[in-house]
Every structure is written in C-alpha cells, then in structure tokens.
Amino acid sequence: MAKVSSLFTSGFLPNSMTVSIEASPVPALTTSEERIITLDEVSWHDSYGDCWLIIYDRVYDITDFLAEHPGGSEILLEYAGRDASVAFRGTGHSAQAIRALDRFCIGELPMHERMFRKPGGFNLSDLPE
Numbered sequence: 001m002a003k004v005s006s007l008f009t010s011g012f013l014p015n016s017m018t019v020s021i022e023a024s025p026v027p028a029l030t031t032s033e034e035r036i037i038t039l040d041e042v043s044w045h046d047s048y049g050d051c052w053l054i055i056y057d058r059v060y061d062i063t064d065f066l067a068e069h070p071g072g073s074e075i076l077l078e079y080a081g082r083d084a085s086v087a088f089r090g091t092g093h094s095a096q097a098i099r100a101l102d103r104f105c106i107g108e109l110p111m112h113e114r115m116f117r118k119p120g121g122f123n124l125s126d127l128p129e
C-alpha cells in the first residue's frame with residue numbers, strides 16, 4: 001500500500017485515477033505480444049526516426065504513426081523511449097484510439113517491470129484487453 005501512495009505523492013499518478021491493488025486477472029497474450037522487451041531496450045528508441053513507447057505495459061513502435069497522430073508528433077516524442085500510460089489515459093483517448101494501439105504493438109515488458117498487467121497490479125476499470 002505504501003508503494004501505491006508514493007506514486008500519488010510523487011505526482012506519478014493523478015489523484016483522480018481509480019486504482020486498486022486487488023489481484024486482477026491478467027489478460028491472455030496474443031502472438032504479437034509474445035516478445036518481451038525491457039525498459040532499458042525501449043529507452044534506446046527515443047527519436048523521430050525510431051520511436052517506441054510503453055502504454056499499460058505493452059511496447060509500441062509508433063515511428064510510422066508519428067506523422068499521422070491527430071494530437072501531433074511532438075507530444076508523442078515527449079514520451080519516446082518512455083512510459084506514456086498516464087499521458088495516454090489523461091488525454092481521454094477514444095475506444096477507436098485504444099483499438100488503434102494494436103497496429104503498433106511489438107511486445108511487452110517483463111513481468112517484474114510491469115505496473116498494470118500483473119497479478120496484484122493496478123487495476124484500471126477501462127484497461128484495454
């Protein structure tokens with residue numbers, strides 16, 4: 001519990017975010033998500049020509065999407081090589097935008113580096129499948 005409250009006080013999570021640390025079922029993996037990619041590896045892909053980011057523990061290569069993003073490329077580049085879960089959620093993306101994520105998924109974080117998709121992880125009511 002101490003761990004969760006420190007995330008709020010550090011400003012990492014907004015106070016309005018509904019989280020629960022109760023054990024939650026972890027959705028089954030699909031083929032595109034089988035590759036395990038570490039935070040360290042993601043951090044190397046942090047430029048306009050090679051841009052990866054993390055949303056809800058999944059890794060996305062959005063290099064080809066930067067120019068297409070309705071919110072512009074600059075905002076995405078702020079999260080290049082980093083976790084963008086809170087930013088993605090905070091900007092209120094539509095169900096269509098959540099579905100669009102699938103196109104870019106190249107893998108997911110190892111279990112010990114995840115925040116959401118792990119037993120006892122943050123359980124967001126609208127976490128995409």
Ligand code: HEM
Nearest residue numbers: 060062070071075084087088091092093094096097100101
């Ligand atoms: C791969 C990841 C992302 C995808 C597929 C995506 C997709 C989209 C889509 C389809 C829209 C149009 C509105 C909607 O349908 O919700 C949108 C708008 C927007 N996105 Fe993203 N987005 C991504 C990541 C992000 C991130 C990390 C941010 C960071 C804050 C962000 C910020 C915005 C903003 C500010 C808008 C509103 C643009 C406007 O209405 O003027 N997006 N995004």
